[in-house]
Amino acid sequence: MSLKNVTQMIEKEKQRAAPHEYWRSEENQGNENKDSEKVSVFDNCLTETEATLSFIDLNSESTDLHKKNKHADQTKEIEEDSHNIASGSTFFDDLDETDYFDSEDEYWDTLRNKDIKEEICQHCQSYHLPRSTQDKVLCPFEEVFDRYPAFTAVVQQFAKENDFEIHDVYGDENCLFRAVADQFMVNGCPGHTEVSLRETVIKRLGKNSDKYEVHDSAFLSEETWESYLHKMGKTRERLNRTFMQVLADVFMLDISIYSFFHNEVQYSYVTAEPAEKMKTISIFLGQVGEFHIFSFRPLQWMTELPYKAQIFRMLAICTEKPLDERRKLVERRVAIMSPGHFPKSNLTETVQFVVQSISFQDEPIVAEIRRRLVEDQSLIDPLSGIPLPYLGIIMKLIFPYKMFYGEYVKYPLLRIGEIYYHYLGSYADQSCSTLQDLSRTQKMHITHVARLSRPSFCRVVVLKMDVEAIYDNDSLDDYTGGRHVIIDTSNSYPGYCRLRISSSSLIDANENVAKIDSVMYQKAFIITDKLRSDLDVKYGRKVECIGVPCYSFPFMHRWTKRGEEFPSRETISSIIKQGCSLIPKPHPKCTCPDIEWQFNFSMAEHLLFKSLTVPQRHGFLVLKLLLSNMMNHTPFKTKHLKSVFFMACEELPVYVWETNFSGCVLYVLSSLLSCLKAKFLPNYFIPESNLMDSCREDDISTMSTIVDYVRLFPTSVIEIVAEKYGFTYGVNLIKSVLSKENYSAERQDFQTALDELFGHLTIKTAKVIAKMGFYSISLDILQDRFEQSLLSPQTGLRQASFSFCDFFVSALMEIRQKSSRVNLARTFDMRIGSNVSDMVLEKQQVTLQTYLPWMVDPRLNWIKVPCTNSTDFTSIASFLYDISKREYWRRNTVLAELAITTAIQCIQETLKQNSGSKTDENVQNRILKRKLILFYMHVYSISVLNNLVYPLIDHMDEIEELCIEFPEIDNLFYSMCMYTKQPAKAEEYAKKFQARVYGRNHTPETRSPVD
Secondary structure (H helix, E strand, O other): OOHHHHHHHHHHHHHHOOOHHHHOOHHHHHHOOOOOOOOOOOOOOOOOOOOOOOOOOOOOOOHHHHHHHHHHHHHHHHHHHHHHHHOOOHHHHHOOOOOOOOHHHHHHHHOEOOOOOOOOOOOOOOOOOOEOOOOOOOOOOOOEOEOOOOOOHHHHHHHHHOOEEEEOOOOOOOHHHHHHHHHHHHOOOOOOOHHHHHHHHHHHHHHOOOOOOOOHHHOOOOOOHHHHHHHHOOOHHHHHHHHHHHHHHHHOEEEEEEEEEOOEEEEEEEEOOOOOOOOOEEEEEEEEOOOEEEEEEEOOHHHHHHHHHHHHHHHHOOOOOOHHHHHHHHHHHHHHOOOOOOOHHHHHHHHHHOOOOOOOOOOOOHHHHHHHHHOOOOOEOOOOOOEHHHHHHHHHHHOOHHHEEOOOOOOOOEEEOOEEEEEOHHHHOOOOOEEOOOOOOOHHHHHHHHHHOOOOOOEEEEEOOOEEEEOOOOOHHHOOOOEEEEEEOOOOOOOEEEEEEOOHHHOOOOOOEEEEOOEEEEOOOOOOHHHHHHHHHHHOOEEEEEEEEEOOOOHHHOOOOOOOOOOOHHHHHHHHHHOEEEEOOOOOOOOOHHHEEEEEOHHHHHHHHHHOOHHHHHHHHHHHHHHHHHOOOOOOOHHHHHHHHHHHHHHOOHHHHHHOHHHHHHHHHHHHHHHHHHOOOEOOOOOOOEOOOOOOHHHHHHHHHHHHHHHHOHHHHHHHHHHHOOOOHHHHHHHHHHHOOOOOOOHHHHHHHHHHHHHHHHHHHHHHHHHOOOHHHHHHHHHHHHHHHOOOOOOHHHHHHOOHHHHHHHHHOOOOOHHHHHHHHHHHHHHHOOOHHHHHOOOOOOEHHHHOOOOOOOOOOOOEOOHHHOOOHHHHHHHHHHHHHHHHHOOOHHHHHHHHHHHHHHHHHHHHHOOOOOHHHHHHHHHHHHHHHHHHHHHHHHHHHHOOOOOHHHHHHHHHHHHHHOHHHHHHHHHHHHHOOOHHHHHHHHHHHHHHHOOOOOOOOOOOOOO
């Protein structure tokens, strides 16, 4: 459809007064902001129902009294909590239940099959590991652990054949609305929830009861949703169809429903019924059984999302403009977004659907961005419509700082014997860190490991220390080296140069040189086999090139107008002393690539990253995480983000990263977007060098569109990334925050609201993180929340007496899982020097350490062993095995590994005691060894859960010994060898297995799950 037709449709639909229902539900239609300069240009749809009271009642005359009473109640509760712990409450000590973030988190856990059979499969002659429905099927008799309603074999096959991605939803009465909300999100319309959609449906049914064949008496203001459904007197299937029709009419949808009954697939659809034909948006739902609805995401939804979201966003921008101007704005907005990686026709439906008045704001100047985002953290972000402190806590709770991990080198310049070298790229500093993958499929971790294993990742530059690059105006009197080359930038692009040889007498006959006219230039130095061997083989690094050190680069030109904080004077001095290097790498448009060299600042970047504060590093890692996951199909590199980030650090005071974390993150995104739109991203050290000059126009346009999307919809991107990395609580945490969004202009009221809103969310998050064994990170989350609360004005008693210990004890009382309480308390004691753990544990109780003669890990030794399991090492081992399996399903690999390795030690100790025994005891030993096989299988499962070779690799020799007595586990040991990357041993046992079962040799498939 042409743009001319689109703009004509705008006027046509405006006259019809229909478009108001496209973007927002009816409850929001009366709240459109006319003064777009003072308020957000994007109204988030996550709002409470009208019957729900705001958590800040600004109009209440009893606000102050409420605060005092609430403070008194909190103080009393804290004192009671401390007293209960100090008195050794038996109930508190014995309480041991799994901690869930919310009821939905518990729902998904109940669908897991935690009783996978522990016996040899007669079909494949091996043991089965717990398998996800999304994993590759290795044996048709494998059991799956995630029995999610939507992931049946028929549904999965249908999704594969039709390019869909299955997204199952919480299977309660709102599953239809949850699935539709997900379809809105993947189509670029974030902000809808099951609650907001349900309320929209109820209101429309109330106004049009005859049309949808319902009665007015069905709608009572105080009635619960369950009561309403019961009163409707229809089957769930008929109700769902009615609700779908309402949703289709309100939001102009074309709903395709694929119903799965046994092995059959039935197709039906529900479409909007306007007065005359109008453009609709297509969504795709699946149905299993009579009522469970789920979402079918198109396979390419992630690629199209940034474009669709920005087109749909125009519906929330309500500034009135004449038709001619709107036509130009439509043309401009659509034209500047070049998809590049998919046909532009894919956006036709979306563009045709957007038929409301459009406003387009010019890019604000950088100073104005900084003022609005950073100077007052209580401001609402003018683009996303979210209060900055709310967004900051969302980022910190979903992506805690210590959840990022990665290797990095200690020093900018390293030495092995007489070889001096430094790393290139992200490995040279701390920018290569990534987020922990908590998902059971470990797809993101596998991708990260694959990237790390590439030869291009750990690249090093060996410096030729007997040569130094200097400038023409440098004084040779200060130069003490044996040789020097002159830096010539006259015929090169910024950031590049040629190395002119000053005297022919200094030329080594074996070196590469080039002569242009009468001038001699240095070419790349030859890398010898010995040099490659010394670094590649011995230290696992790849020698990229031989570089030339330069100690006279004019770094101070970069910081003539620097701020007082970043970089510090000490950091600048270190950078100047370290210098930079020149590597043989030509500019893509260079006419003489053989003699061109590039300035490399990896050593300086190392020093800059080392000087960053924790909040600054955290901000960078969050930015990199969001951008890399949205732009992995573009030429966007970490160096692009680093350059903009360093420039932002110069402009932003250091303390602001602590007090206004999200404002700083958004400011960096805005700065990056400005650079991409200008098609000029300056090198931090050489600002006249454009890091974008080798990128194609359509790639820059694509990157600009994606960064714009991340900037406009930060919580949507956070939600997507959290889902990919297994932070399953992230979606509902964001929903909880934004559904209570209420903003006060008064600082004190705002901080009070902030404390009330995020106090319980912090503890819920800390519980989930501790459940998985990240005790130190869980404590960090609690400590950060406490420190943030100190920034808010409080009454005298609270401010004077409320300590972190009080806050921690209060939080501890809300944790129902005993392992989390004990290990959190011990972590707290080690960090603070207190004795909270003594108050948590029952005094004089008989623990695991009492029964075992060796030292047990403190994270496990406190466990109380039942009398029935304390008769001998074997019974203790069985008890620990059950504990390990329980912690495995909680995804606490720390305790799961400790419990199973201690159980193995118990069995091994029993076997030692039985050595040299009689025949009856030999039979008993064989039974014990079979139990050991199950234990080693569980160790294998734990390793696979983390996608690591540990702890399995530590037990491979013991397992191989068992193969002698139990040859039926040869195939199991083969798969373990393949997993731990021991191909020779794997081939040996594959042949043994084939010979035993089939009586012939076998050549195994050379693959590894951890490749």
